[in-house]
Amino acid sequence: DMLGLSITGHVPKFVKNFMAGQDSIHAALSAYVSEVKNVTFPSVEHGFSA
Known part of the structure; x- marks a missing residue:
């Protein structure tokens, strides 16, 4: 997740x-x-595409 806390x-x-x-x-x-x-997140690399 956004804090790097993944089980x-x-x-x-x-x-x-x-x-x-x-x-x-x-x-x-x-x-x-x-x-x-500041509208710098999310950027293209952080979007989801199928």
Whole structure:
């Protein structure tokens, strides 16, 4: 998921790990909120296509 917390180890290719490079869950969630507000997330690479 967006925090890199996967029980099975499987992460869909369209999921962005916001925890990468962050030192806390709070920082990761802040990065997510910032990217959504700035319309930089989701990008094409984080979309789902069949």
